[in-house]
Amino acid sequence: MAEGRNLAGVVGLCDDVESLLRAASAVRAAGYREWDCHTPYPVHGLDRAMGLKASPIPAICLAAGFAGAGVALLMQWWMSAVDYPVRIGGKPLYSWPAFVPIVFELFVLFSALATVCCVLVLCRLGRWHSPLHDSDVMRLVTSDRFAVVLRQEDRLFAEQEAAALLARSGCREVRPLYEREEDGSLI
Amino acid sequence: MTPESAVVAVSSLEAGPLVLGEVDFRKLEDDINRPLESFPTRRWWIAISCTGLLAALFVYAFLHTVFTGIGAWGNNNPVGWAWDITNFVFWIGIGHAGTLISAILFLLRQRWRTAIARFAEAMTVFAVICALQFPLVHTGRPWLAYWLLPLPNANGIWVNFRSPLLWDVFAVSTYGTVSFLFWYTGLLPDLATVRDRARHGLRRTIYGILSLGWQGSNRAWSHYEKAYLLFAGLSTPLVLSVHSVVSFDFATSVIPGWHATIFPPYFVAGAIFSGFAMVATLIVIMRKFFRLEHVVTEDHLDVMNRIIIATSLMVGYAYATEVFIAWYSGAAYERYVFVNRAFGHYAWAYWTMVACNVVIPQVLWIRKVRRTVLLLYPVVILVNVGMWFERFVIVVTSLHRDYLPSSWDVFSPTWVDVSLFVGSIGVFLTLMLLFARFLPAVSLAETKAILPGSQPRARQGARPGGDGHG
Incomplete structure (x- = not known):
């Protein structure tokens, strides 16, 4: 040697x-x-x-997506209906249909970030x-x-x-x- | 209808070779890496000097706006949105073809996408960067842009989650982030190849760092493939949502000409239409100057042009529907807006839009036009022009005649408006030129994977999403 x-x-x-x-x-x-x-x-x-074995990424990605959606819904409910309610003509404060687009976007964002983190860790990148x-x-x-x-x-x-x-x-x-x-x- | 049969016309490419001529892995690598590994040509320097000047003009006009205020633009009351929002929607739309090619065509197993996917993804990232500048500068105080985010503050107030403008903040920032991650993840194996081809130590170190230490390990590929598939799956609804949300900025208002349920699909079709036109515009130049005609073949141009004509018909159908519904609704203001669009002050813009987006693309029915660079080039350029005018017509013609005739006014752009728009083209093209110079413009790993003999015989042509890529 x-x-x-x-x-x-x-x-x-x-x-x-x-x-x-x-x-x-x-x-x-x-x-x-x-x-x-x-x-x-x-x-x-x-x-x-x-x-x-099959990669665990899809399960993690899905879980992160639901976490993102949950965070988005909670955030919008708390900010719009609890912490800073804006009363306009007796309209409902927790108007969930208006919150759907952001729930969707954060689902995607969290899944994508989780997927990238999985790639970094599971593919042993950074070495x-x-x-x-x-x-x-x-x-x-x-x-x-x-x-x-x-x-x-x-x-x-x-x-x-x-x-x-x-x-x-x-x-x-x-x-x-x-x-x-x-x-x-x-x- | 199954996805496969929906794109049966497009997949005619599958019959022929995807890469022309006698090409092995080494030759393909040499061809694709040539622009990265040789000193830039004189043409490249000339091109980047021109686009760099335009980019500098953008910076100047941006700073001028910030220091003067947005009164430097032609915007007035009632035309509070004009070229700024037109440009924003235009650039976001350009980006959509990139995601369509990289994600949707990947899910539909269109292997021809390989040659143009990387390039189109880069275009998406840069187009989103350009798009973001316009709402940013339109705030007038770009350093306060973080006010758009729901951050705790001393006033104890929050952003309005019922506003489509806020949905836009989330949609576009998610889109930008996911597009970048998708693009960069796709680049990793190729950055490793560039690293290992490097002869100079510094070059090797820089590409080595960028490659994050990719080793081509199959344990890594196995996860990577799944991640790539998931990215494609996430990007597909994302891209549809982004332009839908952009269209909500208009559709949820009560302005005649904006308040229409057709807007989300109409905007998405328009985005794909303009995006493919931009991909064709740029890739025709790239394949010529970087001598990649055997990788991005006439078949690729043909298929892209077929998508352009399909989306052109969708956009034309949307124009017709809008006019019909305006008449059929019986709403006086709605009718007036459409009569005014076609025959009023901005009629020339409306007819430019119709001509460029609906009439002229019809020549793409002719096979020879689809496959001949000199014939198709004017068409795709005009589609870019027409799609810019579409957004201009939507934004400005609706605003300049609102409900109250006493507040009617006409918009005309100032030099700052023009400089910002022309300058943003410069920013975009400068980024594209730097991309083409420093990163592989065609995916090496994916193209290798579709060369003849690259996969085990028993599994040749297996599903790309299963356990193979492309």
């Missing part, structure tokens, strides 16, 4: 989606947990091949550093190649076996993945 860098895992590179799907299914079948695929665009069927950069793999997977990464944190991980598994299951090129030691640079 070279000076100043640590083994982070093993990466297998594929040239086409068919072999990526084969490799992903094989890794999943072997029982790995700390692993991932990296692709330049979303590949149909890869979620199933990797055995990923600029990655071993894929250090091992020169990132520029491939954001362009035209597909990678399967087995990380050394996995309890099954052993460099030789992991590399052999990837090579056997259809990756055209298998490399060790290194991580630079912290040097203060962002990416």
Whole structure:
């Protein structure tokens, strides 16, 4: 192992989606947990091949939307009918039909903000550093190649076996993945 | 009718290739990234100098208004709303095509949208920015704009939630926020690609930060895809609500010519009509100068022009309905407004509107016109003009003859009105030029995903919303 860098895992590179799907299914079948695929665009069927669970985002988004609608209705009721009632010709103070547009807008606003927060958290954004950069793999997977990464944190991980598994299951090129030691640079 | 069959005419593109020629991922990336990675051409500098000057004119006219007061405009009593609100509605409408393309066509599984979606979304964001300037400056004291929000204050009073003007504050600010988030979320994977193509360290760092550390991980894609679908689902009713709420500003008042139940659908159709005309206006230039004719093909122009003619017919139908209802209602003031629109002081504006929005777009029935840049270009430009006049006709002709003949007056714009409007076009185009120079104007990830061979054979053409994108 070279000076100043640590083994982070093993990466297998594929040239086409068919072999990526084969490799992903094989890794999943072997029982790995700390692993991932990296692709330049979303590949149909890869979620199933990797055995990923459905994203919780829709439920969170819906809940946030109803929260937004509730906040909007409460706010308009309290401000217009309780705290600052404006009496005009005996018209009802809690005139809910007039409040519908803002209830709708805040439903959408809260859902959208919740969705973005979910993306930030669940997609693990805001972490600029990655071993894929250090091992020169990132520029491939954001362009035209597909990678399967087995990380050394996995309890099954052993460099030789992991590399052999990837090579056997259809990756055209298998490399060790290194991580630079912290040097203060962002990416 | 199912959504699929409703757009069957449009989806004829599905039969042909979406990207022309022999294109692999690398070639596509090189083509789309060329404007970002090469020094700007002389044409770009000339263009941005012109639009920058206009933007400076906008800033000058804005400051002049703030320091002088809105008496610097031609507005008077009874024409209290004039070019300011006309421009506001015009720009908001322009933005609507962007959301339609990115959200509604995504839900309808129109894969051709990929080539123009990013560009149209950027247009939405910038158009909303332009639109917001007009109500802001119309307040006269823009630094007090936060008074529009329900914030606790020493007077113990609250904003009026029964006013459509306040609904507008919520609708437009939500629309601006959601459009920006949708656009930026869509940009993340492409910013990562630009980061990884960067040769210079600083460039790599800047795009790296902007990409938020996107790694193309499939665990991330899986959430991202769902989020994108949800954004499309949220934006679709949002875009319909925004122009409906804008139309309520007029429709809930008692001014003849404004007080009409047809306004919400009429405004939404008009917004899509004007927005597509603006997309076509700009994308024709972009594909030419950035040599992207194989990505944004004649088929794309054809489909956009079909939408333009469909919405033109809707708008024409709304004009006819308005006139019919004015006659049929028997209301004297309502009848007078429409006679006055067609034959009064502003008749030239009314007939400009009818000619540009209803008559001239009919040439788009001819296939050759839809597909030939030089023929379609004058048409879409005139649609932009016509839609501005539509808003002018609605706002000004109704106000300048109100119920009391003694208060009748005529509006004519001052140089400040003209500078603000022309300047806002400059602001918009400057932002578009900067966008085209610094960000990928066509979605790389989405376009890669529709290239032949990019998806597993068994699932080629699977549902975009399911677990694949585009």
